[in-house]
Amino acid sequence: MRVALTIAQSVIAIILIVVVLLQPSKTNGLSGLVSGGTTESFYSKNKSRTSEAMLSKITIVCAVIFAVLCILQNIVK
Template sequence: MHTFLIILQLIIGIMLVTVVLMQPGRTNGLSGFISGGAAESFYSRNKSRTSEAMLSQLTVILAVAFAAVCIVQNLIK
């Protein structure tokens, strides 16, 4: 059981690092400050359906799974 949890934690950790590295940067720099960054566009209205939103949700799910496996591993020891 302990070996299975270690392997599961390794797989989840690699997936978590990969998903985090796939996400784009969030900085707008001065262009967002000057223009206000509040322009209404098709992209901003449908942001929940984009691949960026999917990667963000997948990051949260993998982080929670990683933490849960860590806790279970410590309880088993």
């Protein structure tokens, strides 16, 4: 049981790392300073249906599963 939890936690950890690295950065850098910030566009109005939103949801699910696996590993000891 303990080995299976360790393997599952390792797989979830790798998936979590990859998903976090795939997410785009939230900062505009100097372009936000020069242009005065973000503007309204079709993309900004429909963010809930984009790949960015999907990556965010996958990150949350993986983080919750990772936390549950950590707790289960401590209980199984």
